[in-house]
Amino acid sequence: MKYKIVIADDHALVAKALAGLIQRMDNYEVMYEVENGVELIQQFKLHLIPDIVLLDINMPEMDGYETALWLKNNYPDVKVLALSMYDKEEAIVEMLRNGAKGYLLKGCRPSELTLALDSIIQKGFYYTEYITDKLLKSLNPEQVKNPLLELGLNDRELEFIKMACTELTYTEIANKMCCSPRTIDGYREQVFQKISVKSRVGLAVEAIRLGIVVL
Structure with missing residues (x-):
């Protein structure tokens, strides 16, 4: 059985490249691609529910932050893997706070994407040392809010x-x-x-x- 992946990214070339890469993996297949959170919700309403959503942050109409939070509140069993160009601490922490189970930069190698997908399926999350470091910094007592x-x-x-x-x-x-x-x-x-x-x-x-x- 192959796990089903959905790609949410408004850059068509990036989405197609990702889809082609995933289709060559043994354990995964791409269900469909969407350009934003609004389109994703429309597909979910048609009961086209994947195991994992590869989610970009910067998208029109409904961005990755809003989409991740919607998935967390409505489909908590669907795992979100953020895949973005943003490497800022604020973006990473916000996505994880909104329910993402992992965060990859778009410059990562295909082998890391495979590792991330495998980890999310097997463990429920994928945190690299880089991401963990960002999380620890965000928990600095001077920055903790009530x-x-x-x-x-x-x-x-x-x-x-x-x-x-x-x-x-x-x-x-x-x-x-x-x-x-x-x-x-x-x-x-x-x-x-x-x-x-x-x-x-x-x-x-x-x-x-x-x-x-x-x-």
Whole structure:
């Protein structure tokens, strides 16, 4: 069985060259090529789902950052391998934060691409020494930001999160926060979106991880 690859790159020549290279590999085949994230989403809606997406960063309409995040939120089982000309720390960290399982520069050798694909299939990720170094630099204590500030949670949302991590029903939470159940529904939708969770259980797990709720 061959693993299915999709290439998202607005440079047609690059995409074709990559496709030709992958088609010669024993374990992989290219399903299709797209020029941006919008086209990729359209293909996914047709249930054309690959195992790995080779994703460029600089694309029109919907770039690699947005596309990686969309895949992370909607198709977490699809592995993203970023393949870009950008070697800046900010680009690498942002792509990995948005769900990419590896990051390659377009100047890499074909053997490294094969190694990266194999590693993502077998281990779930591919981090080179270069990428690891960039990640470590990004974690410099002087640069670490408050995750709560990054999420943009306000005081009322934080209050809702703490109550949602108890056995209170949403109606009881509404009474305690002196607002309507509809307002609580709004808080729930906003918080779920900001923290990237889909259930109350997921919210509780993230709240503990972020230190909002202490056991």
